[in-house]
Amino acid sequence: MAKLIAGNWKMNGLTSSIEEAWAIANGLPANKNVQAMICPPATLVARLVDAIDGTGLIVGGQDCHADVSGAHTGDISAQMLADAGAMATIVGHSERRTNHGEDDATVLAKAQATLNAGLRAIVCVGETEAERDAGTAESVVERQLEGSVPQGNSGSLVIAYEPVWAIGTGRTPTTDDIAAMHHHIRSWLAGRFGADGAGIAILYGGSMKPGNAAEILGIADVDGGLVGGASLKAADFLGIIEAAAGQTA
Numbered sequence: 254m255a256k257l258i259a260g261n262w263k264m265n266g267l268t269s270s271i272e273e274a275w276a277i278a279n280g281l282p283a284n285k286n287v288q289a290m291i292c293p294p295a296t297l298v299a300r301l302v303d304a305i306d307g308t309g310l311i312v313g314g315q316d317c318h319a320d321v322s323g324a325h326t327g328d329i330s331a332q333m334l335a336d337a338g339a340m341a342t343i344v345g346h347s348e349r350r351t352n353h354g355e356d357d358a359t360v361l362a363k364a365q366a367t368l369n370a371g372l373r374a375i376v377c378v379g380e381t382e383a384e385r386d387a388g389t390a391e392s393v394v395e396r397q398l399e400g401s402v403p404q405g406n407s408g409s410l411v412i413a414y415e416p417v418w419a420i421g422t423g424r425t426p427t428t429d430d431i432a433a434m435h436h437h438i439r440s441w442l443a444g445r446f447g448a449d450g451a452g453i454a455i456l457y458g459g460s461m462k463p464g465n466a467a468e469i470l471g472i473a474d475v476d477g478g479l480v481g482g483a484s485l486k487a488a489d490f491l492g493i494i495e496a497a498a499g500q501t502a
């Protein structure tokens with residue numbers, strides 16, 4: 254499958270950042286081995302969709318409410334993101350799980366709402382450092398998958414494996430550890446979705462940079478990346494996209 258490289262801008266991005274997205278859109282490689290996405294703050298979704306229209310770059314949200322509409326001050330729904338032109342949304346990012354107390358049931362509801370809105374759901378899972386040190390990384394991730402991944406509609410599902418301790422730290426797991434976890438997730442997907450599990454993209458996220466992207470993206474069952482810090486600058490993000498484009502599809 255074509256690699257998916259999704260940039261998570263988190264709470265970064267003003268009007269001036271539209272230029273950065275434009276630079277990314279215009280620097281995309283011509284080959285079709287890679288699909289690039291930017292998930293800007295909600296304030297920029299519609300504006301980025303307009304700015305990069307027709308370039309091949311796509312836009313996603315970073316989170317959504319589980320309801321379609323209602324009395325939820327400050328929240329946005331997946332349907333609103335779709336209406337703004339988004340093609341996907343991230344759900345269950347560890348910063349949401351930690352900072353907003355989102356548990357697996359909440360993430361599941363948001364993922365289901367995302368699929369119901371016709372968007373791709375990028376469901377994030379990943380262990381803390383203490384859990385890895387305790388040897389429970391695989392069981393923690395499996396529990397998150399069981400609790401957060403909706404049944405059915407596997408065609409619009411993406412899993413992002415993001416070890417919490419690797420996010421924004423400059424640290425990454427060994428290639429063996431990434432390979433083992435992605436293999437574990439693939440097996441779980443096969444158990445849940447049968448043959449369709451093989452077609453679900455599993456992204457790696459956590460301190461991916463132009464310098465380590467080729468090695469990480471070359472690991473079996475790593476179907477792309479979810480990129481935070483390195484997605485904010487066009488040159489860095491394009492370096493990762495180029496690394497993905499250089500992999501055999």
Ligand code: PEP
Nearest residue numbers: 420421458459460481482
């Ligand atoms: C993320 O927050 O999803 C992420 C992977 O961040 P970073 O690339 O900065 O580690």
